[in-house]
Amino acid sequence: MRFHRWLCVGAAAFFLAAGHFGVLPTPAVAQQRITIKGGQIGGAFNRWTSAWAVFLTKELKGIQVSSESSTGSPENARAVESGSVEMGLVFASDLYEAYRGQGQYKKAHTNIGALSYLFGSVGHFLVPADGPIRSLKDIAGKTVSMGGPGSGSAKNLTLLLQQMGLWGKFTPVYLGAKSPEALRNGKIDAFNWHPGLGNATVRDAATMMKIRFIDMEKPARESGFFDKYPYFGPMTIPAGLYPGVDIETKTFGTGSIMIANKKLPADLTYRVLKAIYSDGGKKYLISAAGGVAKQMTEESAFNFVTVPLHPGAERFWKEKGKTIPAELAAK
Numbered sequence: 001m002r003f004h005r006w007l008c009v010g011a012a013a014f015f016l017a018a019g020h021f022g023v024l025p026t027p028a029v030a031q032q033r034i035t036i037k038g039g040q041i042g043g044a045f046n047r048w049t050s051a052w053a054v055f056l057t058k059e060l061k062g063i064q065v066s067s068e069s070s071t072g073s074p075e076n077a078r079a080v081e082s083g084s085v086e087m088g089l090v091f092a093s094d095l096y097e098a099y100r101g102q103g104q105y106k107k108a109h110t111n112i113g114a115l116s117y118l119f120g121s122v123g124h125f126l127v128p129a130d131g132p133i134r135s136l137k138d139i140a141g142k143t144v145s146m147g148g149p150g151s152g153s154a155k156n157l158t159l160l161l162q163q164m165g166l167w168g169k170f171t172p173v174y175l176g177a178k179s180p181e182a183l184r185n186g187k188i189d190a191f192n193w194h195p196g197l198g199n200a201t202v203r204d205a206a207t208m209m210k211i212r213f214i215d216m217e218k219p220a221r222e223s224g225f226f227d228k229y230p231y232f233g234p235m236t237i238p239a240g241l242y243p244g245v246d247i248e249t250k251t252f253g254t255g256s257i258m259i260a261n262k263k264l265p266a267d268l269t270y271r272v273l274k275a276i277y278s279d280g281g282k283k284y285l286i287s288a289a290g291g292v293a294k295q296m297t298e299e300s301a302f303n304f305v306t307v308p309l310h311p312g313a314e315r316f317w318k319e320k321g322k323t324i325p326a327e328l329a330a331k
Helices: 011-020 044-059 073-082 092-100 152-164 176-184 200-208 217-222 266-276 279-289 291-295 311-319
Strands: 032-037 063-068 087-091 112-122 124-128 143-145 171-173 190-193 211-213 233-237 249-261
Touching: 032 044, 032 073, 032 266, 044 063, 044 087, 044 112, 044 266, 044 279, 073 087, 073 092, 073 112, 073 152, 073 249, 087 092, 087 112, 087 152, 092 112, 092 152, 092 249, 112 233, 112 266, 112 291, 112 311, 124 176, 124 200, 143 176, 152 190, 152 217, 176 190, 176 200, 190 200, 217 233, 217 249, 266 279, 266 311, 279 291
Parallel strands: 032 063, 032 087, 143 171, 143 190
Antiparallel strands: 087 249, 112 249, 124 190, 124 211, 233 249
8 A cells, every 4th residue: 555655765774874983863754645636637636635735735744645636536546445545535426336246347446435525526517598499309419528537527427418318319428627618619519527516627617608407306306316316306496596597507517535444544634634734734725626615624524435434533523523324433
């Protein structure tokens, strides 16, 4: 595991040389490295993990924290499970399926422990305001960017469209952050993104051109999607949140959850949570990630969490006075 590596480069040689010259050396300070896996560069996950990398490295003595980009939530779940990284951000949907070995996960990812709910990941389905797509059913025969390749955004919408019987009736592409430009140039007819509310990529699209959002709550409810997938729920994109979009839109979404490999020492995990939930930690995150970071509260800590907590997280939340539900007790 990477968190067992200690940076004491050249220590032995230094002591030998110092002894030869009769100089008593200052002992080398061991430093532990932690990597937090985020998402695509410019996306919400990566803004959060990049902010934490800076803040935690400064706050936690002897700890060097780095942020690593990825294709998104599924990759992060696998990386934390394998121990190739220590922490990561995932959608609640991926956390649910990965822990249980369902869906695209061929084995149960039980080396994962939950730390905290972070923010709502809200489905945004964008189309040109004057375009022909008025409902999800209208994508038949059209080209839709599902999100980034391998991303949680793409996976979430794929599940809904399969539930509705629409899969195979349109052309899916995976352009990620290039989707706004492709929509403006007419290379795609719509694009899907599942970030926190107020996301910069969605804002860029609304700034480039006049857009509309498509209601995804109604087809999700009518198709039985929420009954089949309990880690999704109804959400709303408020009117006026994005430039030129003055109508409230009903949609669906899930939660974004911070996870850690269970072998990461409980004391270290506890220190990480204590730092990011401190007044300074929350203030720094809001300045770096925007107002969506205000959704990370002690009250919402277990929202959409469906797997046991990491032992360090359980200690932290007990100290905060929260009752740990039996199904979330650390294992």
